[in-house]
Amino acid sequence: MTKMTKIEGAPALPLNTIMPGDCIEMMNALPENSVDLIFADPPYNLQLRGDLHRPDNSQVDAVDDAWDQFDSFAVYDKFTREWLAAARRLLKPNGAIWVIGSYHNIFRVGAALQDAGYWILNDVVWRKSNPMPNFRGKRLTNAHETMIWASKSEGAKYTFNYEALKSLNDGVQMRSDWVLPICTGHERLKDEAGDKAHPTQKPQSLLHRVLVGSTNPGDVVLDPFFGTGTTGAVAKMLGRDYIGIERDEGYRKVAEKRLKGIRKFDREALQVSTSKRAEPRVPFGQLVERGMLRPGEELYSLNQRHKAKVRADGTLIGDDIKGSIHQVGAHLEGAPSCNGWTYWHFKKDGKRVPIDLLRQQIRAEMAERPN
């Protein structure tokens, strides 16, 4: 599978191999204007402080590897600007780059991209269907990561397979937010001890969408932070050539073994997780946020024996009880449970109408403009 391409007077490109070593040095050793796409998953510079425990007292396995440690923003910025410059030199004039990150680093990466002359095409949000919760209740669940897609320069003719992505998305235009699960289960590579081989392995579904959307078969895809080789694996499946750069020998070994087992157009492997569309859940709070019900407005029970007031956070308050629409309904009826959506009614033009009508309105809107 390894092959070399010859560009006039330039050193050859080590296709479908993993280069050992520092990504900046390695990139600078490759010929300029030779790569179609770069996918980069650089260190996030997480800056974690102490240990974190789940409510059941188990400890969260932190990303505390040495490769993610930087002394300051200035050091991180310098590193970022250097690898981005080396990457840009490598790109063909119509080439493009994807970089993934979190709020810890993505703003610095994005600004550095712009400063380096890249032209941002989209930022894409990977919305994780199964993120790790916020165990201490101190912030919002960090449920997404951000990818930046940029061409080498303004006005470049980048590759964009509009129809292919539209097909992947059930016939409607692909949006800038992608809902995909994190990498778990059998896809997650393990070491000999049975522990995860890499702390931040990305799901193949993510790379599948990136490569289908922004490369063509035969294109050269480079990943300067190759890790355990998800980019290479998906590139190989899709009939693209890859070049990996990875300085950690352990990761390289896992990746090499993985890539040997990958076959082009393996139909089973190409199955991307398409989430089945269940009836979307609509939190009651959304009716309040959207102004369909006002805080302070009164709701009436099905049997008209009880009433309760809506609060700003989407809970109800009755005579001696406060809680969700379901909890308050159940309490007032002395029942073990209650479907608040059909139990509670609001006044509309003098008539009592179940609040479920409002939920149906929201769902109808969602169905009109799916995704």
Place this chain on the structure above:
Amino acid sequence: MTKMTKIEGAPALPLNTIMPGDCIEMMNALPENSVDLIFADPPYNLQLRGDLHRPDNSQVDAVDDAWDQFDSFAVYDKFTREWLAAARRLLKPNGAIWVIGSYHNIFRVGAALQDAGYWILNDVVWRKSNPMPNFRGKRLTNAHETMIWASKSEGAKYTFNYEALKSLNDGVQMRSDWVLPICTGHERLKDEAGDKAHPTQKPQSLLHRVLVGSTNPGDVVLDPFFGTGTTGAVAKMLGRDYIGIERDEGYRKVAEKRLKGIRKFDREALQVSTSKRAEPRVPFGQLVERGMLRPGEELYSLNQRHKAKVRADGTLIGDDIKGSIHQVGAHLEGAPSCNGWTYWHFKKDGKRVPIDLLRQQIRAEMAERPN
């Protein structure tokens, strides 16, 4: 509704008004450490040179595109750093800021926030349920905007109403991606000609979630790019005080008219679910003093594997350990910590009941007869 608060020796705060003029000058005229929350929707695009202060840069005569672009980023960065510095000066030590933007500006804003000493708490994706499609099929549908939520500095005790947001989301903790429709229909303000009064009016639902989640009633909320006043409108409804700054007279007029028509929700509706952390502390010893538990009585662990005896001083004694309910629980489980209130159970009518029930009884009494 307009009121002024007096802070010792400092100029007063013009609450619930819209200040005309440049936001940096106006912010610098207000007293430092006086504002609880800032919500900012700064100009997104970089073609605002007329509006922005050009830096004194003599060498920038070249009509080179890359240079020109860099110059334009530099101008935007300078503007960003200036207003962020003015905003940070205004914030109380435990205050926080929200900034919204798109890929055109948000990376520069985010990096500037970090450089200025703000501490990012979350980036939040506003996922638009009804975005404008990409008509030319050249990129992904730009279907989201990004908000950054940051405290004034690392370690600050920012406001976060975890339980209220959880309620808004039907009892599941709120994530960093919010699905909300864009501002259309009756909510969208029109001018005399019937055209939209402001090009980027934000939906009230977005501000509702921001303000419920990160402010308390009576807090001061400042919006330095007030526009047609969505921040003020939602703040007023929710019983928060607002200060708007807007340089455009047309927008100010629309906002002033809008704000007159807004009414505050009643007090009951404004109460939101609170966490246990907000409840008064009850020492375990009080249960013994009050006779709810007798010295010598046996308590049983959650998993029924352990038991311990209550002592007269409100400590427990187990087989080989004595100490507080938490210490003994943690020791017996080999855990780093333990919440004794939910861990330990006592026998009541033959059933095992958590001792937290007794604490709840005491708290209920305290709420009835507060002193």
Place this chain on the structure above:
DNA sequence: ACAACTGTTGAATCATCTG
């Protein structure tokens, strides 16, 4: 075979009060 249940885990900047 299948349902029910248990246990584990994931790029995380995850306390606060008292003495």
Place this chain on the structure above:
DNA sequence: GCAGATGATTCAACAGTTG
């Protein structure tokens, strides 16, 4: 300011076992 004590807090997916 610091040390020590108190005590608040989780969602979805998957694997493996039990019934």
